[in-house]
Amino acid sequence: MAPATLRETVLKAAVDYIAEHGPDGLSFRQVAVAAGVSHQAPYHHFTDRKGIFAAIAAEGYEMFTQAMLDALARDSAEPAADLLESYVEFALSHRGHFRVMFRPDLCSLADDPELQRVADGSFDVLVDFVRTELGPKASIVDIRARATAMWSLAHGLATLLIDGPLEPKIGPIKNRRALIRAVAQQSGLVSPKSRRR
């Protein structure tokens, strides 16, 4: 089932290209002619070159939010580790989207309220999780520090796995899931439920 509209066709082609080659070599015109359409046709669906990246990012944030919510919905014994894993797995299985989402030169949250909204939806999942994890008596400072720590760990692991020199340096990664769990374990960011074992 090929995408029906030109908008979907262009979007999919761009995401696929970015997943393989990164966002920077992406040529608007090439995508257009590859879709069998004139070089200017996509401009009726995206205002701008930035517009196409904004659309990709928005689509990405929606899926990202859902992925993290699904992980928490499983309600396992280690929700923090699950959240971390869902963050990293999303990045790896949706490289095309993830590579764009955190590149403000390609899509600026500040310039696009709708994009800001869906992005907030994603980040709120993480911050809300930490808030409920620490309980109502936790101080703002602690929530802030813990949320930042979890977010940094997840984001760093994701970006190092996608683009970074982690694998050539650390060695081949046979079992990615095991590495993610081991990192969660090492970092002490596992959930209180299983902390005192």
Next chain:
Amino acid sequence: MAPATLRETVLKAAVDYIAEHGPDGLSFRQVAVAAGVSHQAPYHHFTDRKGIFAAIAAEGYEMFTQAMLDALARDSAEPAADLLESYVEFALSHRGHFRVMFRPDLCSLADDPELQRVADGSFDVLVDFVRTELGPKASIVDIRARATAMWSLAHGLATLLIDGPLEPKIGPIKNRRALIRAVAQQSGLVSPKSRRR
């Protein structure tokens, strides 16, 4: 003291531009004419557009290694937190270099043995630290997991602070150093020396 050679002039101008606007809008020609020279002159010092990024990255890795070594040389009670802090502070005070260093589409470690060498120098500081921290009896698996965790945390925090939506989401960061230490504390990646307090 203005840079003497054209090579240095171009390099400095490029780094300054990248620190402010990111690497992607950088125009080879603009840099050249801004240096008061023809659009083709820099090609005698850098083979390629990629060549200029490779030079920036190499310069960055040298400084990066030194910054981390300096932090460890202070030999404080919390070397892990110091290492984390030096990682993040380097990224923030050398955005122009840092933004290029971890962008394999701009400078590929695999394609440039010299760049690979200096990059390895940086990463080895981190991995070696974890190895000595855990002692000679530590298993490969643990070293690997802990090094990955520390690296991910540092890298994630650095990239989120530079380009990411951390500040708009978490709130204004008055004391960056305090946040970094709090994150280190939260993540449980502080050094054994001070772990049992």
Next chain:
DNA sequence: TCCCCCTCTTGACAGTGTCAACCACAGCGA
């Protein structure tokens, strides 16, 4: 019927990275 909007095409423009040829000039051996 006419008109308007939506989608798309065609043609142009400046700006980009890169290739190729040419120029100036210093250093150097014969």
Next chain:
DNA sequence: TCGCTGTGGTTGACACTGTCAAGAGGGGGA
């Protein structure tokens, strides 16, 4: 003194990019 070579710079061209402007076609409502 001459001629050679290598280095650093210039000029001109090329294909390609994103973007602006104008227009073509056609389907739906008045």
